[in-house]
Amino acid sequence: MQEFFPEIEKIPFEGPESRNPLAYRFYEPDRVVMGRRMEDHLRIAVCWWHTLCAPGSDVFGDGTLGRPWHATGGDEMAQARQKVAVGFEFFEKLGNPFFCFHDRDIAPAGDTLASSCDLLDQVLEDVEAAMARSGTKLLWGTANLFGHPRFAAGAATNPDPEMFAYAAAQVKHVLEATHRLGGENYVLWGGREGYDTLLNTDLRREQEQLGRFLSLVVEHKHKIGFTGTILIEPKPCEPTKHQYDTDAATVIGFLRRFGLENEVKLNIEVNHATLAGHSFHHEIAWALGENLLGSVDANRGDPQNGWDTDQFPNDHVELTPALYEILKAGGLQSGGFNFDAHLRRQSISPDDLFHAHIGGIDTLARALLCAAALLEDGSLQAHVDQRYQGWESALGKEILSGQTSLADLDTLVREKNLEPKPQSGRQEMLENLVNRFT
Amino acid sequence: MQEFFPEIEKIPFEGPESRNPLAYRFYEPDRVVMGRRMEDHLRIAVCWWHTLCAPGSDVFGDGTLGRPWHATGGDEMAQARQKVAVGFEFFEKLGNPFFCFHDRDIAPAGDTLASSCDLLDQVLEDVEAAMARSGTKLLWGTANLFGHPRFAAGAATNPDPEMFAYAAAQVKHVLEATHRLGGENYVLWGGREGYDTLLNTDLRREQEQLGRFLSLVVEHKHKIGFTGTILIEPKPCEPTKHQYDTDAATVIGFLRRFGLENEVKLNIEVNHATLAGHSFHHEIAWALGENLLGSVDANRGDPQNGWDTDQFPNDHVELTPALYEILKAGGLQSGGFNFDAHLRRQSISPDDLFHAHIGGIDTLARALLCAAALLEDGSLQAHVDQRYQGWESALGKEILSGQTSLADLDTLVREKNLEPKPQSGRQEMLENLVNRFT
Amino acid sequence: MQEFFPEIEKIPFEGPESRNPLAYRFYEPDRVVMGRRMEDHLRIAVCWWHTLCAPGSDVFGDGTLGRPWHATGGDEMAQARQKVAVGFEFFEKLGNPFFCFHDRDIAPAGDTLASSCDLLDQVLEDVEAAMARSGTKLLWGTANLFGHPRFAAGAATNPDPEMFAYAAAQVKHVLEATHRLGGENYVLWGGREGYDTLLNTDLRREQEQLGRFLSLVVEHKHKIGFTGTILIEPKPCEPTKHQYDTDAATVIGFLRRFGLENEVKLNIEVNHATLAGHSFHHEIAWALGENLLGSVDANRGDPQNGWDTDQFPNDHVELTPALYEILKAGGLQSGGFNFDAHLRRQSISPDDLFHAHIGGIDTLARALLCAAALLEDGSLQAHVDQRYQGWESALGKEILSGQTSLADLDTLVREKNLEPKPQSGRQEMLENLVNRFT
C-alpha cells in the first residue's frame, strides 16, 4: 500500500518552544501528570467519520477535499479498504492511542441488513489486522441510525415499529462488532430521535419507545458479556428541530425515568453543550455531580454560529476548568477525548489533517497541565471549601440529614433572631487565580 | 378610598367586531367551550408584582410610571394598603377571577423575619377583606427569596446554612398565608438558585440542598393540610448565569432524583421556555407528557432579545398549539394562566394597564377558541393516530411491553428481510390544517 | 411528456371556509386590494433550486425525496430537461406568475466556463418555450457562485483574482440570460463572500474587491440595456462564519461606500433577518426607510434553531406588519415574493410540494388582506402621526432644517425652562389595535 502522507513522519514531541508545525509542543504521552501518564489521562481518539470520510461539503457546496476514496463510480469496498489503510497510516503518524467509528463510516451499506452487516464484517477484518499490527485501540463504536432515508423520522422513536426493529438489529450488530474489537465503550447519539414538528408527534409515546430501546441495548450488552460502558451523547437540536437527548440534565432525568442511571453514562460534546445554551464546563460539572460522566467529544463550536461547526479545540484557557473538574473527580475511566471535528472546507491540503489534530491534541494536553497545576496548588479548592464550611456545622448537617422541619428552622430563626450576612463570592479574584495557571 | 381608574368601567365583552379598546372581543367568561366555562378554562390571574409594584424602571433608567405608592419617603404600610385598594379596583374592573403574589409585593420587609411576617399579615387582612367582598381568589402565593441582598448567593442553595434556615422560615410563613387565603397552589421560582460562576460553586452539594428544601416544603404542606399544588417554575438563566431549574426536563429529572415527582408539578412560563431554547409548545407538551403540568405564566418574550422581557401575550396563533395540548389533556386543574408580564417602560398612562391585560386575556381566549375548534374537528389528531398506528400492531405491542430482545428483533428483520419504507411526515399539510382554525 | 403530478388539478380559490387542502382559502389573484390585483401585489415566484432541485438531504443524511432526476448515473441534460417539464407543470397547476433560478439549478456544469454556458443556454431554450406557452415569467436570475469547490474562499472576495475573473464571466452570462428571458431583476446573494477565520483574511482588501465586482455588474447591466433591478440579498452567516452582506443596514452602508445606492436595491429574506438578530419587520422597515427595498424571500426560520431552515411561511400574524409597511410605501415594484424555502426532509410525498406552496401563498395573501384593512382603517397611522406631531411645529422644522445650533437649543431650554413631559408610547394598545385586523 502506498503512503497517503509520504512527506509526514511520526509527529514528535518537541516542547513549548518548538516552531515546527508538525510537532507537539505539549502532548508528551509518557509524561506523568498527577500519577498517570498523559496518554492515559487523555485517551485521545480519532473519529473515522470526520477525519477519513468527510468530503469537505456543506449545505451550500460540494466536497473540496478530493480524497481518492470519494471518487464517484469507484469500487466501494476497495475504497473502504483504502480508507482503513490511510486511517491507520494517519493514526500511527499522529500517535493517537484510540479511534472510534460508525458502521457506515467503515463500510458501505448493502441491499439488506444482512448484507450490510456482512460488508462491515469484511472491512473490519482489515481494521482488526491493522489494530493488531499498530496497537491502536477502539475507544467506541456506534451505529449510524440517521443517514439513511429510512431513519428520517427517527430510529427508536420512529412512528413505524419495523423501523425500530431494523435499528435494533443494526445496533445489535455494531455492539457485537465493538465487543469483538475490544472497544471500551458503545455510544448512542440521538441522531434523529427528536421531532421536526410537534404537530405530528406523540411525545409521550416516543419517550416510551426510546426508553425501551435503550433498555434492550443494556440487556444485550450484559448478555454478550460486553463490559464496556454504554454512553448517550446529548444534543439539543440539529438535524431535528428538537433532539430528545437535549443536555446532560435531560438525559440524566431520562435515565432515572427508565431505571438506567446505573447502566448508562454520558458522552459530553463541547459544541452540543454550547448549542444547548450551556458552557462545556457546566455540562462536565453537571455530569460529574451525578457520577455520570463517561467520555468527551472535545470539539468546539463557533460562538457566533448557531449550528454544530465541529471545529478542533484550540483554546486551552477555555478547556482548563473542565479538565480541572475531571481531574478532581479522578479522571476519565473507560472514556477518552475524541475529536468529533472536521477540517474547515477550505483546508484542502492533506497535511491540514495533521495540523488540525496536532492543534487539538496539544490544546488538550496544555489544558491538562494547567488543570493539574491548579489542582495541585489547592488554593481554588480551599476557597470553595471555605465558602461552604457552614454546611459542615451541626446546623448544616442536621438540615441535610433530614432532621429538621420548616417549623424547626422557623423556630431557630425567630429564637436566635438570625440575620445571616452575605459573604463575597470572590468571582473576579478566583478568575484571576485560575489565570495564574493558564 | 378614591378610585385610581375613575374613567374606566368594568370591561365588557363586546365581540370580535368591537372597536372599543376597553372591551373584550373574545373573552366571554360564561361561554361554554368543550363543556366548561371559558373563565374556568383560563383561570386568569393578575400578578401583584408587575401589575401593581413595577415602577417602570430598567437597568438603564429610573421608574417612569409615577404610581403614588412608589413615592420615596412615604409611609410604607400606607402605601402597601393603597396598593391593595388599587389592586382590587383593577381586578374588579378587569374581571380576572384570580391574583397571585410574593410576600414582598404585598408588604414591606421589617427589621427581622418575625416583623416581616407581622407586616405581611397586617396587609393580608386588607387583602382577605377585599377578596371576600369582591370574590377574587388567590391562584398562588410565593415567597420572594431573591430580592434582598442576603439571597445574593441563593436561598436553598446558599453556601450558608443559616440563609437556608431563613429562607425556610420565610417560605413556611408564605405557604401558611397562601393556605389561609384559600390559595390553590404554591409556587417556588428558582430566583437565585443557580450560580454566577462554577469556580466558587459545589454543584453536587447545592443540588442536595435544593432537594432537601423542596422536601421540607412538601412535608410542611401536608402537615398544615394545604391541598393545593406545589409548583416549580423553570428558568434557564437570569438573574444568575445558570439557574438550576433550567427547563421542564431538568426540573422533572430533579423531582425524580429526590422522589418528589408525585408531589410537585410545573409552572411553565412562555418567556422562560424561549430563553431555554425551547418553544412554549414544547415545554407544555413535555410537561403534559409526564402528567406534570400545573400552571402557566402566559407572558411572552421578544424573539430578538435574550432576556426576560415579560410582555403580555398578543399572538393567538403562537399560543393555539399549546392550548390545544392543554385542552386535549383535559385542561388545567388547580392551575391557571397568569400574566407574569409588565407594562413597557413607555406605557405610562394608567389606562395602559388595562390595554395590556385586555390584550393578554383576549389573546388567550381567542387561542382557546381556536384550539377547541381544532380539537373538535379531530383531523389533526386523526393524522397523528394514523401515523403511529403501527405501534398498535402485535409487533409494536410486543416491543413496548418488553417481550422482545435485540436478538429477537434481529431475527425478525433478517427472516422477513424487513425494509420498512418511510412515510411522509406531512408537516406543511398539518401546518396548513392548523391554520384553518386560527 | 408524462405528468409528474397526475392527480393534481390547477389549484382553485375556494374561500376561507374551504376544507380542501389543495385549494386556496385567501389567494384570489384577481381580487383587487387597494387598487391593485392581489396577484400584482404579491408577484409570487417559485424557486427552481429548492422546489425542483432539493433532494431532501441535510448535513446528517441522504436525500429522501426520490425525484427521478436525481438518480445517479443518469443523463444530466435529460434530467435537466425533465426538471423543466416538471417545473412548468407545477407552476401551471399552482398558478404562480413567476419563477427564479440560479444557472446551476437549470443545467449541469460543463468542463469549462464556455461549455457550462452552452449547457445552460440549451436548457434555457426549453425554459423559454415553456414560458411562452404558459405565460409564467422570470422574477429574477442569479449565478451560483458558492457550490463549486473553486468558490470555497469566495467569488468576488476570493484571494485569487482569476477566481474573480471566473465569477465575473459567469455573472455576465447569467445576467445576459436573465435579460434574454425578460427577467425583472437580477440577484446577487453573497454565497461565500465572507470569511471562515479572520486570521487569514484581509478585510479591507476583500471589501474593495466586492465593491469593484458590484460596480462591474452595474456597468454591464447598463451596457446591455437590462432595465431590471440589481438586488443584493443580505445574510449574516452560513455557509461562512461571517457574511459581508450581513443585514440591510450593512449592505446599504456598503452601497453608499461604493456610490451604488442609486443602482442597487435589497432582496430581504425573512430567515436571514432573524439570523442577523432582527425581525423581518425591522429589515423591511429599514430598507423602506432608505427607499431601497427591492424584493422579498418570504421563507421563515425556526425560532429555536440557529441556522437557515428555509421553511414556507405559515403565520400571517407575523407577516402582517411587514406587509403593512410595504403597502404603505406603495407596494413592491419590480420585485415580488419568492419562497426560498424547501420541503422538510420527511415531506416525501409529491403532493407535499403543493401543500407547502399553497400554505405559503395563502399566508401571504391573508397577511396582505390584514395589512390592507389596517392601512385603510388608518387608526394606526393616526397614532403615529399624532406621536410625532411636535416635529411639524416651528421648533421641529427649525431643528431638522439645520437652522439651530447646540447653543441655540441650550438658550431655548434655559430661557423657557423647558421640562418636556413624556407621553405614553401606547405599545400594548397599538398591539391590540393591530390584532383587530389579523
Add this chain to the structure above:
Amino acid sequence: MQEFFPEIEKIPFEGPESRNPLAYRFYEPDRVVMGRRMEDHLRIAVCWWHTLCAPGSDVFGDGTLGRPWHATGGDEMAQARQKVAVGFEFFEKLGNPFFCFHDRDIAPAGDTLASSCDLLDQVLEDVEAAMARSGTKLLWGTANLFGHPRFAAGAATNPDPEMFAYAAAQVKHVLEATHRLGGENYVLWGGREGYDTLLNTDLRREQEQLGRFLSLVVEHKHKIGFTGTILIEPKPCEPTKHQYDTDAATVIGFLRRFGLENEVKLNIEVNHATLAGHSFHHEIAWALGENLLGSVDANRGDPQNGWDTDQFPNDHVELTPALYEILKAGGLQSGGFNFDAHLRRQSISPDDLFHAHIGGIDTLARALLCAAALLEDGSLQAHVDQRYQGWESALGKEILSGQTSLADLDTLVREKNLEPKPQSGRQEMLENLVNRFT
C-alpha cells in the same frame, strides 16, 4: 478625608510568577512594547459609573455593595464629593492613567437643566483639583441621555422636539466640561436611541433626527475648539428592543449617510459586539478596515447570557487577535481601553474592586504582549500576504483599478480557458501558529 481602602497600597508590578493577588503580573507601565510604553499603548481608563456608582443591584434584587454614598436620605452633593475622593484614591492605588464619566455619575440632577449643570460644575471642581494633584487624566466624557424618564422614548430620536432640545443642551454642557477637563474624546452611546416597537415608530424620521443631532455636536466641537475625537459606541439592543447604532457596519453606514465619516470614530465594546452576533475581533477589524476605530470598552459578556453582563476581561487568548489588529494598525491614538464593567453582585468586599480591575488590566497587558510577539514574528502576516499575492499581479491591479469590464474578464476566462485551483485556507495551521504566542 479618610481612606476608603486603608489596607490597600499602590498596586505593584511583580511579574508573571507573583502569587500576590494585589499585584500586576503583566501590566508594567514603563515596559516598551514595539517602541511605545505599555501604559501608552493601553491608555487604561476606569469608568466612574460602574466602578464608583454601581450599587450591586439587578432587575431582580436590591444593591448589595453597601457603599456609604448610596445611603438613602443622604446629602447628595456630599455623597458626590465623597465619590470623587474615593475614586481618586482608587485611581492612584490602581495606577490607571485615565478615567471616564457621564454627567449624572459625577453629580446629582437638579430641578432644571441649569441647576443640573451647576451641580455638575461644582463637583467637577473637586475632580479638576484631584486630576491636577494626581495626574490622572480624562479619556472621555459623555452625557447620560437614558436614565431619566424624560428620555424613555429616546433623546435625539424622541418624538418630541423639546426633548431633542433638552438633550442638545445637556450634551453641550458635558462636551464643554470634557473640553475644560482636557478630555481626549467625547462619546455618544445610543442609550435609548432605538425603538421598543415599530408599531409606534417612524424610522425614517428618527434617523433624520439622529443625523441632525450628531451634526450639531460636531459643529459645536469645532466651534469651541475641542480637538478630541467624537466617538459613537455601537450596541444592537438593550435597553430598547433595537438600538439604531447596532454595530460597526451600521454606524459607519450612518456616518456616510450624513457625511460625518471624517468627523466621528467608533468606540467598540466587546459585549456589544457579541450581543450583535459578532466577535470582538470582527468589530475591531471592521472598524480598522475603514480607519474608524477610536477607542475600546474592554469588558466581556457571558457566552451563555443574552444581555449585557459587562464583566471584566479575563481571557487574554480571546483578546490577542483584536490587540494584534490594533497594533498592526499602529495602535490607538486618542482612544484607550476602558472597563465598562461592573463587579458581580456577590463581590461585596471593597477589595473585590481591585481584584476585578487588576485582572482586567493584566489580561489586556498579557494580550498586548502576545499580540506584539505575534506581530514581530511576522509569520502570520506572511501567510496572509502570500494568500493574496495574486492581487499584486497585473490582472489583480487592473481589476481593482477599474480597467476591466465583465466582458474583458469573460474574454480572458474563455481565451485562456481559466480554471483556477483553490488553495488551502490553512485555518487550523494558523490557529496553531497564533497559539504559539498565547
